[in-house]
Amino acid sequence: MANLDWTVFCSPSTEYVDKTSWVESVCHSIGGSYNAAAEEVTWLQMMFTGLKWHFIVFFGALVIALILGSLLGVMRTTPNKWLKIIGNAYVEVFRNIPLVIQYFLWLFVVPSFLPTTFSADSNAEVSGLWYRHVAASFPWVMGVLGLGMYHAARVSEQVRAGIQTISTGQWNAGFALGMNRAQIYMNSILPQAFRIVWPTLTSEMMNMFKNASVAFVVSVANFYALTKNMIEETSQVVVILAITTLIYLFFTYAIKFLMVRIEKRIQVPGMITGGK
């Protein structure tokens, strides 16, 4: 047990993985040719990595938007004046600036307000050096941050609206049972509020998926960025646009379908949106 080698995962493996056989079979089935032996990278594979980055930005932003959005939504319904002011200010700022501009703010403006450190590369004092490094080496972090913060404001609007539709009787019942405010939020108000706003949350998720394509402005090599590259290099405008458009439609409505399925699963009989 003395020498544990955690870098064992980095040692070369002797197992053989055929990474390209699926490309070959797809290309042959549509009448193209593909030389697996040369291991060349096709646009098919590139577009799949693009889709992967699109989804990474989408899911990352989803986590931020749901957690921060719910938190802000709750803050704006508490009786505390300061929490309300902070929540409202956040929503006003992030709702009234377009997403692309927010991305530029995250990319260029935020680091210039961070403390300066000496950079050996440019031989000068540079502000927010670590931040700039992250933005340059992991563009998806910028993509997730920008999209997540943008949609958190919108989610919080919906969560707040959901909480406010719940009758004060629910609060009174909770207090009568000896619960404190946090307990009532967790056990009574939020579970009901989320069910009420689920349909608007569904369209918010579709918007989030669509807006994930905008992450190309912070140089995430997502599906949209690669679509543009592919058109530039191959000039097959009609073919590429037709396929990519269909793929967007497929995923947007797949998300809607899933959300409606979940809505049916979680509905409570007798509630406003509960059905029978």
Add this chain to the structure above:
Amino acid sequence: MNFDYSVLFTHEAMSMLAKGLWFTLQLTVLALIGGMVIGTPLAMMRLSSNRWLSAFAKLYVDFFRGLPLVQVLLVFYLMMPLVLQWVTGAQYPKPLGALLAGVITYAIFEAAYYSEIMRAGIQSVSRGQQNASYALGMSYGQTMAQVVLPQALRNMLPVLLTQTIILFQDITLVYAVGWKDFLGAGSTLAGINNRPTEFYVFVALVYFLICFALSTYVKRLQKRIAIIR
């Protein structure tokens, strides 16, 4: 870091930003009109008893609502010259001007959203109004133009304005195809002067002030209209 906001107030920067803002405003207003002109018949088709008309309108709306705007912009930007060439039989594809191409794209895209708002607005007018005008011998066109739509428009005004604020913000996405809107002017200037912070802060601030003022107005309007109902 040192900020030098004087770079904003040079003649060159100001005229370029003003040009960009003018493009954005023109595009917003023209796309709003175009979107309403296409969206209103779409909403009426959606509500019509004709199965095919209703199915077409639903398909139109679902199609555009399922796509990112940047993708729609790319499709229109690349396809419009080709379609124009095909229609006119010209030898080479001729690019449209940025404003005309923008108005066509945004009007067709926003029509999907406006038509849904219109549909909700028309449905908010009680059925009795329609029946009453039919009983008075009015035609479908007369009923819509003189009875239903004026009432519907008032009911949906706040939502319509909110969608227009969204349209105004969405104009920034023309960055994807390189047209020079307000943001485009700002980002070009940021590059020329190597002053990204100052220019992006300025652009964001202007956008914020305009949208904040408009959305505050919409909130007040909503309260006023709610009392009338």
